[in-house]
Amino acid sequence: xxxxxxxxxxxxxxxxxxxxxxxxxxxxxxxxxxxxxxxxxxxxxxxxxxxxxxxxxxxxxxxxxxxxxxxxxxxxxxxxxxxxxxxxxxxxxxxxxxxxxxxxxxxxxxxxxxxxxxxxxxxxxxxxxxxxxxxxxxxxxxxxxxxxxxxxxxxxxxxxxxxxxxxxxxxxxxxxxxxxxxxxxxxxxxxxxxxxxxxxxxxxxxxxxxxxxxxxxxxxxxxxxxxxxxxxxxxxxxxxxxxxxxxxxxxxxxxxxxxxxxxxxxxxxxxxxxxxxxxxxxxxxxxxxxxxxxxxxxxxxxxxxxxxxxxxxxxxxxxxxxxxxxxxxxxxxxxxxxxxxxxxxxxxxxxxxxxxxxxxxxxxxxxxxxxxxxxxxxxxxxxxxxxxxxxxx
Numbered sequence: 006x007x008x009x010x011x012x013x014x015x016x017x018x019x020x021x022x023x024x025x026x027x028x029x030x031x032x033x034x035x036x037x038x039x040x041x042x043x044x045x046x047x048x049x050x051x052x053x054x055x056x057x058x059x060x061x062x063x064x065x066x067x068x069x070x071x072x073x074x075x076x077x078x079x080x081x082x083x084x085x086x087x088x089x090x091x092x093x094x095x096x097x098x099x100x101x102x103x104x105x106x107x108x109x110x111x112x113x114x115x116x117x118x119x120x121x122x123x124x125x126x127x128x129x130x131x132x133x134x135x136x137x138x139x140x141x142x143x144x145x146x147x148x149x150x151x152x153x154x155x156x157x158x159x160x161x162x163x164x165x166x167x168x169x170x171x172x173x174x175x176x177x178x179x180x181x182x183x184x185x186x187x188x189x190x191x192x193x194x195x196x197x198x199x200x201x202x203x204x205x206x207x208x209x210x211x212x213x214x215x216x217x218x219x220x221x222x223x224x225x226x227x228x229x230x231x232x233x234x235x236x237x238x239x240x241x242x243x244x245x246x247x248x249x250x251x252x253x254x255x256x257x258x259x260x261x262x263x264x265x266x267x268x269x270x271x272x273x274x275x276x277x278x279x280x281x282x283x284x285x286x287x288x289x290x291x292x293x294x295x296x297x298x299x300x301x302x303x304x305x306x307x308x309x310x311x312x313x314x315x316x317x318x319x320x321x322x323x324x325x326x327x328x329x330x331x332x333x334x335x336x337x338x339x340x341x342x343x344x345x346x347x348x349x350x351x352x353x354x355x356x357x358x359x360x361x362x363x364x365x366x367x368x369x370x371x372x373x374x375x376x377x378x379x380x381x382x383x384x385x386x387x388x389x390x391x392x393x394x395x396x397x398x
Contacts, residue, residue, distance in 0.1 A: 007054070008051075010072060012050045013076060014072075014076050027039070027043075029060070030042050033059045033060055057071055064099070081097050082106070082109065083205065083240040084240060086241050086242060087243065098196075100187050101199055104184070104187055105214075107187075107188060114376060115354075127178045129145075132145075133145070139265055142236065146232060146262065150177045154272060156170065160295060163225075164221055175353065180354060180355055182351060183349050184214070184216070189347070189378045196218070197219045198244075200216060201227045202245075203240075204234040206238055206239060222295070222296055226264075226267070229263040231243060239255065264307075267294060267300065268300060268304050274308055344391050351377055356388075359377065
């Protein structure tokens with residue numbers, strides 16, 4: 006059975022997914038598919054209903070959108086702070102939108118869970134604004150969540166330091182989710198050039214998502230940067246590496262507070278060896294504090310050690326190393342173990358609460374499977390037994 010769709014909508018769906026004609030033909034038709042097949046669909050709008058379904062599936066487009074008369078204007082559901090130097094960031098990718106929507110669904114469930122359980126709002130959400138002194142805000146954040154150089158000094162590696170900061174912030178009441186793919190789909194990778202993290206502000210269940218395809222040091226800074234957004238009370242999509250030089254007032258404030266949390270200026274000045282080569286010192290202190298060299302370089306500029314020109318040159322050199330960093334593996338912490346990865350992707354607090362509610366009959370299996378991106382109750386039971394300590398009959 007054939008149907009007729011608007012050619013420009015078909016073209017929009019392909020381009021939205023970042024595919025050329027030949028790539029889409031291969032995905033929809035198989036090896037026999039040709040770029041000319043797609044060009045014909047996008048010229049006449051005529052194709053079989055089954056192929057229309059496949060186009061929606063392969064481009065990760067909601068099927069109903071293909072029947073619109075005009076391509077929809079997709080907008081991010083949260084404020085976008087990735088604009089740098091006056092340049093507008095590209096249209097949001099399907100992967101980015103799907104990750105945000107998934108986190109919003111999880112946050113909504115957890116918020117309702119907390120309220121019905123009698124929990125009170127968190128007092129640190131939205132308690133500061135960008136006019137507050139940098140040092141004062143940083144000290145509040147550092148103390149409330151028990152993070153910063155004191156915690157970093159107990160870590161034996163950069164990876165352990167990141168894990169300790171995730172654990173401390175999660176223990177303070179923030180939902181933490183980290184992934185390098187969409188849900189559990191290893192074929193839908195998240196690009197760090199598109200975004201490194203986002204914050205979903207809520208007085209009961211604030212949520213931070215970190216793109217784990219980034220370097221470990223960059224993830225730590227993104228984590229604390231997004232935490233500052235929570236303290237300000239502003240949901241935000243961010244790319245801190247890109248905004249570290251010329252972001253707007255909000256990003257500049259979050260970047261500077263995050264740097265002060267991780268590397269307090271007083272401590273930094275005490276540890277800087279002025280007799281040494283600045284680049285060598287940046288690398289040494291980067292290792293000491295277990296943060297990126299960009300953070301140390303910015304601290305050096307703020308301390309008056311590097312000039313604006315020197316910092317910009319160093320930034321340009323280092324920023325290239327952070328472009329499209331792709332860490333090996335599935336894209337989430339867990340050493341290749343699916344259950345470990347699932348805990349990291351959805352967060353330990355969220356997983357424990359959802360599993361308990363499901364096994365006790367307060368949440369349906371269908372809802373739980375959707376929130377964890379699992380396909381069967383057996384998979385959910387296996388996860389509950391293996392990693393969360395639940396006995397399933």
